[in-house]
Amino acid sequence: MKTYRFLTTIAIGTLLLSACGVGGDSGTGAADEKALTWASTGGQFQEDEKKALQEPFTASTGTKFTNISPAEQAQVRTMVKAGKTIWDLANMSWIYAGAYCGELFEKLDDPALDRSKFPEGTTGDCFVPTYRYANIFSYNADLYPGEKPTKINDFFDTKRFPGKRVVYDYPKAGLFEAALVADGVAPEAVYPIDLDRAFKKIDTIKDSLVFAPSYGAIQQMMVDKQAGMVLTVTARTIVSAQSGAKLVPVWDFNTTDIGALVIPKGAPHKALAQQMLAFVTEPAQSIAYAKLTGTAPARPEIDLNSVGYTEEQKKYNAFLPDRGRTLEQDKQWWIDNTDALVKRWTSWKVG
Known part of the structure; x- marks a missing residue:
C-alpha cells in the first residue's frame, strides 16, 4: 500500500519561491554543475549538516550548496508532478522514498553506495542510511525521587509511576513496539505488529498520554516538567537534557531507526x-x-569510541554496549502500513 496519499499538494508558485531562496541560504543556482540544493529540517540540525557534511565536500570537490527548509513530502510531489524538480537532496523519512521509489524519488545506482556496508534491513532501492538513532524511553528524575522506572513496562504502569507521558504525535515514534514488548511480546516477534493488541495496551495509559505536535514541543514539556516520562529520538533527548531536563534513560527496550538523505525524482544533479x-x-x-x-554512524564498522562523544551524549546513546534490548524498526512493514495506521491513530486519539 502506498503511503501518505492524504498529504495536501501545495501551490507550485509558493514552492518555487521557497526553492529559489525564501527560507534558505543564498547560493549557487541549480544551473551550476558543481552545485547541489539541499532541503532539510532547518535549525541546529541543518547547521550540523552544513558543518560536518557539506563544508568538507565543498573543500574536496568545489561543490556549492543551496540550503532550503523545511523538507516536506508535499513539496517533492508538487515539483515532480510539475516536472520542475529543484532539490537534489532532501533529509526526510525513508518511508516516503520506500513508498514512492521510482515515482517521486530516484533509485540509487552509484556503485559507491554499496548496501553491504550498512546493517541488514536499513536500506532500500531509493535510500541508504546516513546516520542511526533510537527512540529512547527516559524519565525526569525530579518527578520520581523515590522508586525509579527500570523497564519498558513502567512506561505503561501509571499506578506505580503516575504522571504524564509525552510521545511524538506520529505512530512510528516507537510507542507501538514498546507497547507489545511491555505486554509480553519478545522483541524478535514484534513484527508484523499486532495492532489490536498494541492499541489495547496503549489504551491503558491513554489518559496519561500527551501527544506532542513537534520535537520542540517535547523538549519544552520536559524542561518545564509537564510530564514525567518521554519516548523520543536520540538527538532531542540530548537537547532536552542540555536545556535543563533531568532525564534518565531506561535501558531495557528501545527501537532503533535511520536518518536518510533522499534524491527527488528528476533532481538536476x-x-x-x-x-x-x-x-x-x-x-x-x-x-x-x-x-x-x-x-x-550508519556503518557498523565505525568504532563508536572513535567519535569523541561527550559524557552527556554517551549517556543517551543506545548503540553503546550494555544498553538493553534494541529492535530495528522494520522498514518494509512501515512502508506498507503507515497510511492505514495514521488514519487509525487519528481516529483513536479522538475516540
Whole structure:
C-alpha cells in the first residue's frame, strides 16, 4: 500500500519561491554543475549538516550548496508532478522514498553506495542510511525521587509511576513496539505488529498520554516538567537534557531507526547527489556528524569510541554496549502500513 496519499499538494508558485531562496541560504543556482540544493529540517540540525557534511565536500570537490527548509513530502510531489524538480537532496523519512521509489524519488545506482556496508534491513532501492538513532524511553528524575522506572513496562504502569507521558504525535515514534514488548511480546516477534493488541495496551495509559505536535514541543514539556516520562529520538533527548531536563534513560527496550538523505525524482544533479551520499557515509564525515548530534554512524564498522562523544551524549546513546534490548524498526512493514495506521491513530486519539 502506498503511503501518505492524504498529504495536501501545495501551490507550485509558493514552492518555487521557497526553492529559489525564501527560507534558505543564498547560493549557487541549480544551473551550476558543481552545485547541489539541499532541503532539510532547518535549525541546529541543518547547521550540523552544513558543518560536518557539506563544508568538507565543498573543500574536496568545489561543490556549492543551496540550503532550503523545511523538507516536506508535499513539496517533492508538487515539483515532480510539475516536472520542475529543484532539490537534489532532501533529509526526510525513508518511508516516503520506500513508498514512492521510482515515482517521486530516484533509485540509487552509484556503485559507491554499496548496501553491504550498512546493517541488514536499513536500506532500500531509493535510500541508504546516513546516520542511526533510537527512540529512547527516559524519565525526569525530579518527578520520581523515590522508586525509579527500570523497564519498558513502567512506561505503561501509571499506578506505580503516575504522571504524564509525552510521545511524538506520529505512530512510528516507537510507542507501538514498546507497547507489545511491555505486554509480553519478545522483541524478535514484534513484527508484523499486532495492532489490536498494541492499541489495547496503549489504551491503558491513554489518559496519561500527551501527544506532542513537534520535537520542540517535547523538549519544552520536559524542561518545564509537564510530564514525567518521554519516548523520543536520540538527538532531542540530548537537547532536552542540555536545556535543563533531568532525564534518565531506561535501558531495557528501545527501537532503533535511520536518518536518510533522499534524491527527488528528476533532481538536476542526480550523479553528483549520489556522490554526496557516498561521501556522507564515509567514516570521516560520519564521525564528524555523530560528534555534533550524538547520533550513531550508519556503518557498523565505525568504532563508536572513535567519535569523541561527550559524557552527556554517551549517556543517551543506545548503540553503546550494555544498553538493553534494541529492535530495528522494520522498514518494509512501515512502508506498507503507515497510511492505514495514521488514519487509525487519528481516529483513536479522538475516540
